[in-house]
Structure formats: C-alpha cells, structure tokens
Amino acid sequence: xxxxxxxxxxxxxxxxxxxxxxxxxxxxxxxxxxxxxxxxxxxxxxxxxxxxxxxxxxxxxxxxxxxxxxxxxxxxxxxxxxxxxxxxxxxxxxxxxxxxxxxxxxxxxxxxxxxxxxxxxxxxxxxxxxxxxxxxxxxxxxxxxxxxxxxxxxxxxxxxxxxxxxxxxxxxxxxxxxxxxxxxxxxxxxxxxxxxxxxxxxxxxxxxxxxxxxxxxxxxxxxxxxxxxxxxxxxxxxxxxxxxxxxxxxxxxxxxxxxxxxxxx
Numbered sequence: 001x002x003x004x005x006x007x008x009x010x011x012x013x014x015x016x017x018x019x020x021x022x023x024x025x026x027x028x029x030x031x032x033x034x035x036x037x038x039x040x041x042x043x044x045x046x047x048x049x050x051x052x053x054x055x056x057x058x059x060x061x062x063x064x065x066x067x068x069x070x071x072x073x074x075x076x077x078x079x080x081x082x083x084x085x086x087x088x089x090x091x092x093x094x095x096x097x098x099x100x101x102x103x104x105x106x107x108x109x110x111x112x113x114x115x116x117x118x119x120x121x122x123x124x125x126x127x128x129x130x131x132x133x134x135x136x137x138x139x140x141x142x143x144x145x146x147x148x149x150x151x152x153x154x155x156x157x158x159x160x161x162x163x164x165x166x167x168x169x170x171x172x173x174x175x176x177x178x179x180x181x182x183x184x185x186x187x188x189x190x191x192x193x194x195x196x197x198x199x200x201x202x203x204x205x206x207x208x209x210x211x212x213x214x215x216x217x218x219x220x221x222x223x224x225x226x227x228x229x230x231x232x233x234x235x236x237x238x239x240x241x242x243x244x245x246x247x248x249x250x251x252x253x254x255x256x257x258x259x260x261x262x263x264x265x
Contacts, residue, residue: 004245006033010095010147011063011088012244014038015071015136018050020205021155022100024233025240026057029096032241035063039071039080071101072132081143093147094140096244099154099177102207103128104170117169125169130176137184141191151244152188152195154181155236156255158263160199166212178255185253194252198239201231201259224265231259 012029016022017038058064069076105121160174184195202221239258
C-alpha cells in the first residue's frame, strides 16, 4: 500500500472520531501514513471499546492523540488547540480536518404523546452540527496549524433537501453546514484551504439508529439503491482519503454524493 502521507508531518483532526464515519476516516488516513488526532465525547462505559479502535490506528505506525472532550465547548476547543500547538512544534500541520459531529435533536415538530421541538433544540443542533465547523476551521487557522493546502471535509445527508419525520432540526443544520462549507471554500481559498461536503448515502451507524423509524429508512434505501446495499462507513472514508490527496487540490466548494447512486431514485 502506498503511504503517501508518511514523513510529511501531516495530521488529520477528526471531530467526532470514536465511531461511524469519523472513525472509519481516521483508520483510512492512518493506513496511508497520516498522523491522527481524534476529538470525541464518550462515557466511561464506552472507554474499553474505544481503546480497541484507537489501538488499531496506532498499529499503523502513525502518531496518535485523542481528547475526550466536548468539541463544541469554546474553552475545551481552545485547550485542545493549545495542546496541539505544543505537540506539533514548528513543522507539523493539519492537512485534513473532518467534521463528523453528530449531536442533533430528533424530536418531532408536533406530537400529542411526546416532547416536541423547541427553539433551543434547533439552536443546539445548528451549533453542534453546522456552526462548529466554522469555529474549528477559524481556530485552527488562527493558531497557524493549517498546512499549505488544508482540506476541510464535512458530512451531510439527503435530509438536506428532503423532509423526514423527526429530522427537522438536523435537516436545518445540514443545510447550514453546506452553506458554511461553501463559504469556507470561497473565503479561505486565498490561504490554500479547500472545503468540501460529502453527502453520504444511508449508513447503518449509531447516529442513524437514533432516528425514529431508522429500520424503515434502511429498508427503503436498500430497495432503491442500484447496488442493493447500504453505504458503509468505509465508502465515506475512501472519499475522505481521496479528497486529502494532492490530486484533489482543484476540488473545492462542492457537495459530493457518495451513495452508490441511491439518490437517483
């Protein structure tokens, strides 16, 4: 396997990297020689399983660090940035920043039997799943931690344009995330930064399973996907890897569908 990122002092900063798309992306980039920093938020009960996953990354022979902190907390973000500046020294830089934060509210807009969405639910979801992309991009940039051609990668879904029950707050956040990604692509381009958004097909992750009616979503996706399978986290990780390569330097400000053609039907 070609390890094109090896010996380049490149790091990937994965926000929300202890499971799902973020973890798969970390593993893929590590296989190709990129050093990995994961910011995640997990309980003590999950520590053992997470350690197993993180040990797999370390076995790739790359540098690895992780922070079990709230990625959307400004004070914690500043603490992490300071630690990275200390450990990076003068040469290491962040080549790839992956935004995989899934902290959204899945309440319905209206329901007589359960709690419904409130303005605060929208605000929390928008901040965690959209605005935090800008917060982290600006923090990394201001700290002079960006490589000459840093790649900013965020994850969206088909719920960006389609109405799904219980998905209103997340749908709004995804639309905002795409807008923020586009503007990062435009306004940070003079500094060598590229930003793109991956629209993943329906993927059987913990985040999906939290959506009410997720089994029906999976069944519907299997029926309409040309390849009759769900998207796998590794499918998305492959695109993260491709967007991190030198050859992807002219891809900027776009939404890339990685769903096997699922959204065609």
